[in-house]
Amino acid sequence: MSARTSARAATFINAFSLEVSAKAMPALHAEAARIPRGTTISIPYLANEDDDARLAATRAVRELGFEPMPHLSARRIASRATLERFMERAASEAGVERCLLIAGDLAAPAGPFADSASIIESGLLERCGIKVVGIGGHPEGHPVMNSDERWQVLQRKCEGIEAHGMAPWIVTQFAFDADLVLAWLDALRTRGISVPVLVGVPGPASIARLVRYAAMCGVGASASMLARYGISIGRLLGTAGPEVFVDRLVQGLTEAHGQVSPHLFPFGGIAPSLGWVEQYRERVATSKHYAP
Template identity: 55%
Template sequence: MADTLIHPNWARPPIGITEGFSLEMTAKDEASLRDAAPLIPAETPVAITFLPGEDVGARVAATVAVRELGFEPMPHFSARRITSEDDFEGYLKAVVERAGVTRAFIVAGDPPAPVGPYFDTSALIATGAFERSGIRAIGIGGHPEGHPNMTVEQCWQVLEMKVGDIAARGMAPLIVTQFGFDPDAFLAWLKELRARGIDVPVRIGVPGPAGIKRLLSFAARCGVGASTAVLKKYGISVASLLGSAGPDKLVDAFATGLGPEHGRVRLHFYPFGGLVKTLEWIHAYNRRHGIDRT
């Protein structure tokens, strides 16, 4: 079953909306990951981002730490930030050999022009390096609120093409969306995704609890819709930007709104307020809803 190539937990029916969640971290979050480890279920997928100015050794070390702690590492590869073929394949070889990586996530990256030979994620897929290295699943980005450099139709065409290319190379495609504050936009996007015949697992991006100003800063940086009406749905009042906000209303909306028409869906948390804080929120949410397994 292709879903098990994504991760074994896809084969289990989820108990509650947060069952089988995944997390995101940066290389500098390694110490925080160790602090949060007791709160993270075994085999939880953890994505390691590819940020500018980071030392590749730090990313490799963070990936190794994810594996050593009993979780499933999924390192990012940012096409336009990769300087050369050796840079790409050297990093891929390191995480496969040292951390047993079998899943990767690919993004084009923010720079308008590549610093090396790869303009976009399709160029990385076309090298064949992932399947040669034993990668079994590839994650790609989904944009329920659109993309700043593509029309809505172009977004769908590119997504469908990449899903097809990954599957044709014998790997399992996974879509991980940008985070957002508007559940209605995500639910509508998921319905259209399935109506277009794209029937692959999806992880919905959810912002972990964080300071309101911090959340809005990330939203502006990532092109996430944050109108007054949308923020009100999420539980933020623009009249007061002090304090913190959590995704309670957003996750509640997914718990009640997701149905068979939305396909196979799990949550992916962006821990803007820190890994420990996000994990504590998940456990508190589960306890309130009678679904905590700990």
């Protein structure tokens, strides 16, 4: 790495956030000392968990000294009162000031919210003290919208969040192709969308598990794409970390890309993901080209 790339890599890796489900809170507690205080911990909305479990997770994250960011799955929220009750409790019990909005995977909404934009426009978030609202980014495309529609919707959501007095973030699905992510970031900034971006990065895991999660989440995992990630399709019994992906991403980032940081999906467990962060940080710091 050049001195400039090493410095960029250090800034990038030190700004990581982490996705942790409610059921993984004991593991987060066990590894909490390895995570900087104030780190954003994203809590996914899983269909087999109820609001009490999600609220318990947000409280646990706050008690450990981190910043909880619960997900809200628009189409799974049964009523406006349900959302309001959850947000009021999240604010009062866990000091929640940020959340991540997703449409959800139901074909038809269970209540009044058909998509994340409808939650933004409800006015409930700012009234409950939310300051930062995350929305999804799709470097690999969207299963329903074409490219022009995708950009228009993203722009409108960012503008809507700002119009309601909150700050937008974009959180992307994890990916295996850094060049594809860089091209998407170029397009994002060219369109004048300058908000912070959290790029989804799969933590180290077995290759079979990574491929399985990719299939579940609609992420491209062709042989050529996996090869760019550093995975040979012929060695599915091994494990893989994201160092090739992160190296390529960091090398391609410039000041024009603005604030970009890694959002880790710890598919192989929280401890291995944190171990990878520590190893990557050490490799950057001890590089002979590193200039602090």
